[in-house]
């Protein structure tokens with residue numbers, strides 16, 4: 040089974056991936072847990088969920104998470120696809136999932152996912168990663184923990200500088 | 209006629225290809241009459257990503273018996289900035305440097321597409 | 328000025344460490360140039376024609392002696408003993424080695440400086456009125472808000488990979504000294520009906536290939552809602568700005584495609600959905616930041632006899648005071664503009680020695696403050712009138728007392744083809760040639776306010792679109808040509824220039840400027856600046872003069 044990096048109670052660790060990604064033109068949907076494209080989810084999602092499977096949706100950078108709003112409670116994974124690491128749209132999608140829609144399932148970064156972006160991703164609510172650069176969980180954690188401080192609130196629990204300062208006074 | 213140039217990764221210095229080595233003076237550049245040989249050298253350079261950045265072939269033209277780059281931008285790379293003549297490769301002087309400096313008009317820009325990408 | 332606390336210090340130290348490690352990985356071949364380039368750019372490191380270039384951030388243009396000395400030292404130690412102050416109030420060093428860059432960042436961190444976000448598709452260095460905290464015509468110190476924005480924007484997790492770069496300018500006076508209209512976001516402070524302060528929010532300005540002046544999307548935003556509102560603007564832009572074509576990716580394109588009203592509606596809608604309290608700074612933090620900018624001035628008479636006597640005694644000094652002094656809000660003080668525009672030299676360049684001298688003067692005479700403005704000059708913001716003659720003598724000895732602020736020789740020029748990989752043509756020598764033609768101070772003074780701005784390519788780093796006379800380098804079959812525009816302005820009366828005619832060859836540009844000035848002197852009516860005359864007469868008489876020999 041393929042693996043990916045996930046933020047768990049023990050920190051970032053390698054876990055096995057129970058999901059199979061079903062491409063839009065795949066005729067055959069394998070048994071078990073699946074991640075579908077947004078379009079595919081709209082046609083087949085209902086049926087697959089009713090079969091008791093865990094279902095995730097893969098959102099491209101052109102798509103917005105608003106279109107998933109009503110289905111989120113039933114989704115196990117939202118996979119945010121980074122076509123290029125320089126394409127920052129998924130950071131907004133990640134924050135909206137967590138902060139606006141209160142989504143509590145897994146948000147996974149897929150595509151051109153590099154460790155230099157680890158902190159940004161974690162801060163935007165992404166808690167699972169399929170690194171394209173072969174990063175280990177250790178390398179990922181190291182990159183994500185580079186900065187002792189943050190200056191703004193985001194989708195994570197980190198306390199921004201202005202709050203720490205106010206507490207100190 | 210073509211010559212191969214790049215910037216050295218570690219310090220950004222403009223360098224020129226000569227028989228498998230990177231040299232700093234334009235006067236020491238290897239000239240390729242044969243396009244295939246030039247492209248082979250370029251391919252070689254591209255396989256050295258920890259040595260140089262953005263190697264590319266530039267066209268050369270003969271002026272006053274000296275072969276120099278066609279593009280004005282490449283001439284400046286071989287010289288240094290015109291507002292500080294004491295800085296850059298031009299500080300060393302010599303015949304090739306002088307030819308480069310006085311060859312203002314015949315410039316034609318090529319290699320620009322490669323250069324735009326680098327920023 | 329703002330001083331770092333432990334948090335800020337640890338932040339820039341962490342950043343320097345991170346970059347050291349990334350450079351190590353690049354040199355070891357663990358990451359490719361394609362992966363490394365955005366990393367180095369986010370640390371201000373470009374690869375230019377002759378070497379790497381490091382762009383050091385000078386937030387809202389404010390410096391103290393320690394910072395300026397450190398910049399001078401870095402320029403001397405790691406570069407060639409000079410630096411270039413830019414239209415975005417950064418300092419560029421043009422001869423940097425990649426292997427030294429991590430050390431330089433560490434040295435910068437020692438004096439509470441960095442090069443973060445001076446490039447890349449992120450929120451760039453914030454610019455503010457260079458006379459902030461010194462001028463009498465401001466509603467508030469714009470640096471308080473600029474610093475709040477700086478911190479909020481620093482490694483913002485959502486907005487570090489925008490479609491394109493993003494620049495914000497803050498002004499708090501009726502007089503616009505920051506060119507707010509040509510910024511992605513321009514913030515101009517206004518007083519509301521009940522006396523409270525707020526910002527007029529202007530979005531979608533920018534120069535480059537498709538120049539636009541910004542649109543006001545909100546007449547009045549209460550100051551304390553600033554960050555949440557910015558977050559809403561940035562979110563709309565991050566999600567909907569074009570990413571398929573870098574030339575169409577700036578927010579100006581989105582704003583103009585949607586229309587300012589629709590863009591404003593989307594921002595308001597997003598803003599309404601967000602929890603402002605989570606984003607906006609609490610009053611206690613704003614007060615902490617504000618405290619850093621408070622300055623106390625001595626109680627002095629408004630008039631200094633020593634200063635008046637020096638003016639009466641020395642016409643050269645008197646001339647300089649006419650152009651390089653600006654009224655200060657505190658009686659008995661003045662704002663001193665230090666020109667980096669000596670005719671014949673490179674606009675915006677300062678040697679390490681000159682930086683050190685200005686640092687000394689700032690320490691001794693200007694409450695330990697110096698500024699950089701977008702005209703690529705330095706400023707000593709708080710000088711006692713009685714000290715002005717001494718300051719002038721020292722500046723003069725260092726070649727820094729050119730009496731030409733806002734005059735024809737106070738030319739903005741980008742590095743152009745002498746340094747820049749993107750250039751079509753050189754900008755610096757054109758500036759030098761023009762300045763030399765008007766090097767006579769008396770002549771320059773007679774001509775009056777005239778802003779010449781030169782860019783080496785359409786990216787418009789030299790702001791040519793908003794020059795009274797704008798000059799743009801173009802490439803015509805490999806030769807340097809220059810397109811001239813007239814009538815632009817980056818000030819309160821912002822406007823984009825009109826093209827004069829076909830591009831001129833390198834040799835003809837300075838002469839053409841002289842011809843333009845002659846037309847102005849001939850046509851002008853009482854009190855008219857070049858810009859006013861142009862606006863009245865239109866382009867025709869100017870065009871005729873420059874292209875006469877072509878007919």
Ligand code: HEM
Nearest residue numbers: 327413414415533534535536577741742747749786787788
């Ligand atoms: C030398 C290396 C430089 C490079 C590679 C560079 C690159 C660029 C590019 C590509 C743009 C256009 C961006 C766009 O419209 O999307 C731009 C705009 C700009 N640059 Fe530079 N630049 C350089 C130096 C400078 C310098 C020295 C200054 C200040 C003198 C400067 C100030 C600006 C400003 C103010 C703009 C804004 C125009 C706008 O808002 O569109 N840049 N630069």
Ligand code: SF4
Nearest residue numbers: 741747750783784788
């Ligand atoms: S305007 Fe063009 S030539 Fe000048 S600095 Fe900018 S990119 Fe370079």
